Structures are given as C-alpha cells and as structure tokens.
Amino acid sequence: MTGLVELLSDYTVQNVAMGAVLLGIASGVLGCFAVLRQQSLLGDTLAHAALPGVCIGFLIAGTRDMGWIMAGALGTSILAALFVLALTRRTRIKTDAGLGSALGLTFAAGVVLLTYIQGQSNASQGGLDTFLFGQAAATLRSDLWLMGGVTIAAVALVLGCWKQFKLVTFDPEFARAVGLPVALLETVLTAMIALAVVIGLQMVGVVLMTSMVIAPAVAARQWVKRLEHMVLLAVGVGIVSGLVGALISASVQNLATGPLVVLAATAIVAVSILLAPGRGVLWEQIRHWRDRRTIGQRQMLTTLYKLAAHHRDPDYPAETGMLDSFHGTRTQRALRQLQRRGLVEPVAHMPGEGRHWVLTEAGRREAERVLKTMTPEMA
Template identity: 70%
Template sequence: MLALLGDYTVQNVLLGATLLGVVSGLLGSFAVLRQQSLMGDALSHAALPGVCIGFLITGTRHLGWIMAGALTTSVIAALFVQLVVRYSRIKTDAGLGIALSVSFALGVMLLTWIQGMPNASQGGLDTFLFGQAAATRRQDLWFMGGVTLLAVLLVMGLWKQLKLVTFDPLFAGSIGLPVVRLESILTAMIALAVVVGLQMVGVVLMTAMVIAPAAAARQWVSRLEHMILLSMFMGVISGVVGVLFSATVPHLATGPVVVLAASALVAVSLLLAPGRGMLWSWFALWRERRAIGQRQMLTTLYKLAQHHNDPHYPVERSMLDSFYGVATDPILRRLHERGFIAPASHMRVEGRHWALTDAGYSEAEKVLEQLGMATEESA
C-alpha cells in the first residue's frame, strides 16, 4: 500500500478524487434538499457539448478551456430550464428532460464530428463520457482546486441566504431576498461541481457523485451544516476508496469504482442510519406491533374484569385464542414477564387461566385513558 501511495499517478488521482468529493458533497447537499436531483443529471449531460466546443476553440485537449466550455453549456442549460419552467406550462421534470436530451444529443453529434477531423490531438476526447482518472495531471489539480475553493467561498459568503432559499423560498422572497438570483447561483455552483468531476468520472456518471454522498449523509443527520460536512466526508471516502481499489486491480476503470463506492455508502445509510434507516424502521414497526398486541390484551382482560365486577377475573387462554384468532401465548408470556398478569388457579380441567395483577389493572386503565384522549382529539 505504501508503494502504491508513492506512485505519482496515484497521488494525482487521489488528490483529484478528494477535491471531487469535497465539492460534490458540498453542492450536492443543496441539490438533494431542493429536490433537484435530476438537475445534476441534466447539467452533467449538458457539459458534453461544452467539452467539444472547448476543444474546437483551442484545437487541443487543454483542460482549462474544456472545463470553461463545459461550465458555460451547463449554466446555459440550467438557465434554459429555469426560463421554460417560469414562463411556460412545462413542469420542472419535463424541462430537465428536454435540456438533458437536447444537449447530450448535440454533444454526441459534435464529438462524432470532431473524431472525424484530421487532428491527432482529438484522440481520447470521448473519455470525458466516462472519465479517465489516470490522465489527471498536477496542473489539472490546480484548476480543480481553484474551482473547489471558489465553491466553498461562495457557500460561506452566502450561507444564510442559501440556507433560507433552500428551505423556504417563499419567506425568503417576502423579506426581499433575490430568490431567482440565489437559485441561479446555486444552480451554477452545481454546474461547477459537474465540471470538477468530468476528468475523474465523466459526463455520464457525474450525476451520481453529485447526489450519492448528500443522499447518504441526509439519512444520518438533520441539520444542514452537519449534512454538508458529512456529505463532503463521504464524498472524499468514496473517491479515496474507489481510487485505491481501482489502482490495486488491473484494468479497472476508476470513475465507475468511485461511483460504486458512493452507492455502497448510500445503501448502508438507507439500511442502518438511526431513525431513518430501513432496519430501524422495521425494528420500530415490530416493536409497535408487539406493543399494540399487549395493549389490546390488557384492555380485553380489563373489560372482562369490569363486566364480572372482579379486578382479578381469571380468563382461560383458549378463550383468548378463539377471540383473537391467533395463539396468544407469546403476548401473555410477555405480559407475565412485565408483571401485568399472573396465572390463576381456576377450573384446571378447562386449561390455563390468566388474571390481571394490580399493576396490570392500573396499566389497562392508563391505556384506555390514552385511547379516549386520542379519540377526543381526532373527533
């Protein structure tokens, strides 16, 4: 592993993946919270014609010009979506679909035309579709670092405004904030994140890097600042793990592995995150079902006791089985362990009987009181 980290190419790719994780985690958080996950997909596909235009301007694969072209076409696509949604009856998802398909078709057309040109420097331009992390150079890292620093400074400088526009744009507009301008800035910054990732993971896979770390972080925290920090950390972890794994296994593309690492974090978060994870939800549902069964049993025993004017009226287990249509032994056993019921010696030939204890009688009264209050509130 130390020998691997000493490799010049691996060092460049690791630094690039770290910068990508930071900027995608930072800006992807806003996209996820604003329910604009498809925006990242549209902007990443809209970057392809910009890549081709940047090459046509310089005639070489100059990363600065290519990224500038990608940023320009991504921002134009984002502004197109905003204008179409605001001034027509087309919905946001339809506008994003139009921008994605038209821009990507234009990009593929330009890419095909460029590849037919008698220019040797156009070779490998199609790697921007899926990324070519191994081609990352030290001067490329300076550009990626500058873009990442710009995004961080913009978010820090407009933190309160961006936070308010993200959660309550109507209130932000009512107090005089330029909502449209701030939303345009956010969209442009998401385009910045897309531009940073073109070299690493490419046009097609970049949307996953914008969305996956933020979606995973959202499962663990409930505050925006915590979500952003965790999302940036998960983005960095995804990049580092993907780079090291692809560097260890021969002929394994780095970009897809990075995306798969980020997707694995999403899967783990969806399963295990406290409070929101599926396993926690299933466990909470199982506990609630158990509690409901116990409360129903207590109220049944209580009503029978009330009907017979005996707080410790013994009830046969087989009668309870017939009443509920299921075996009630597990519920009765748990109630007995909690001290709410006790075995009763009554007509042994008929089977085992159970009766409420004083604690069980009091608990049943509390349950019925809570049910009564809930019924009154719903009424």
C-alpha cells in the same frame, strides 16, 4: 501497508488522489444545496449536458486543453439549466418532462459531436470519450490547478453567501420578504451544480457525475441535524469515496475510476440509510416493532380487565380464540409476552376448548394504570 505507501508515492496516483479530494470537497458542498432544494435530477441533466460543451471546448482549442474543455462544459450545462427553466415556466410542460427532454437532447448532441471529432483522425483527440466515464489516471498537474481553482471559488462563494443560501433553501418566501434577491441566489445555486459537474469531468465523467453530487449529501443528511454539519460530513464522504474509487482503480488494471468512485459513494449511502440513528431504516423498523408490541400488549390487558369487570369476576377466564376474534388479529404472541412479564396466566378450563387466560394481580394493576393514561376516545 507498504503497498499503499508505494502506491501513494507514484506520481500519477498522487494526482488522482488530489483530484479525488478536490472533487469530494466540491461535490459535498454543492450537492447539499442541490439535494435540499430537490434538484437532484437537474444535476443529472446538467451533467449530461456537459458533453457537447466538452466537444466544443476541444474544437475551439484544437487540442485536449482542460481549460477550454471545462469552460465549454460549464457553458452548455448552464444553457441546459436555463432551457429547462424556460421550458417549464413558459409552457405547460412539467419539470420531469422538461428535464428528460433536455437530457436526451444535449446528450445526443454531445455523442454526435464526439463521433464527428473521432472521425477526423486528429491525433490529438486522444480519447475524448474518457469524459463519458472519467479517467482519473489521465489527470495532469495542470488539470489539478484548474480543478482546485474552481473548487476554491465555489467554496468561497458558499462561505460568503452562507446565510443567504441557507435561507433561500429553507424558506424562499421569507427570504424574499426580508429583501434577499431570491431569483439571483437560486440561479447561482443552480449554476453551482454545473460547477460541480465540471470539476468531476476528469474523474467521474458526465454519465455518472450526478451520483457524485447527490450521494454524499444524501448520506450525510442521515446523520446530522444541522446544515453546517451536513456540508462538512458530505465533504468527508465525497473525499473518502473519491479516494477509495481512485485507489482501487489505480491498483487493479483497467477498472474504470468513475464507476468505482460512484460505487464507493453509494455503499456509504446504503449504510447510512440503513444504520443512521434516528433516521435509519433499521432504527425506524425497530421502533415500529416496539411500538406495535407495546400497544398490542396494552390492548390485551385492557380487554381482559374490561371482560373481568363486565362479568363481575376478577378471575374471568377468556379463551384465546375469543380474544382473537375480539381483536381481529392473532393474539397468541401478545398473550405469551404478557405471560412472560407475569401479567397474565393460563388457567385450566373446560376440556376440548382452547387455552383460557386470566389477569394476575400485577396484570390488574398494570391494566388500571394503562386505562388511567388513556383518553376517552381510546377507551
């Protein structure tokens, strides 16, 4: 505990923590719309496309000036988005191929520019390559002001146009029918992914930034049933993973911040996918097993009932092997479960044959109840 307090009183760590919070807010809010509009991969392309912009910003400013670098990154990101749109609308190239080409093109250009700058032996180029994977410890107070400004602008935009963004994301056709400028709103939503990327440059870097956009939203989606709650929860997930990653990286020497932040976010996603009530994999599996068991038992009851009715013998003994072949599956387990519920019982029959089963009195009543609820097709 004292360790944490000591850590948080450190000036650099404070900067990192504030950066993480800002990044969490921005990526949580903007990521929800990206994920719901199925634009996660576009996020990856836009993030990689920020790298040439970082270099261009640096070249223009001549130093590692965050304002110019962010502006450059935003510029090339948005250009890449427009490029993908034009490519998929004007040619027969499909979206995935368009995204792939744009990602490769822009990232390659970025790396070439990066090596060009590094070759110039300019002392002020001070580790431009940290924008690949982020370097939280290098965050300055002035960087935070910029990040904060962009975050506030993005959040204000989302709050102001909340109902428009929501309707365009859910039902663009209806949105157009009631007169919303759908093309404009969609462009703004796409540009906002680029905004999130720019905010995450310093912390996470361009290579992994897309995870920061997607992961909090995906995790949040598992737990909620309203968009409002999804955005709030995604902000929470974003902040927590940002802080966890940044603090681990600050306390353990030389561990990269960006990848740690992404690992933290992904861990939360994994837990959410497994455990979230209703949508979680575990819950669905349990529900599936329970359904199968119930249906298997019901089928067995009705089979035994019909066999008894057919032979006009309420205590007609049915052999396990025969029931197996009748149901086309192993029935041993279902029979055992029914036996435990007191609905069937094994009876002694001819020696040398498999076990035989009959319905108990309770079993007969249950079978009649089941048959009554069945539709003609099922019976």
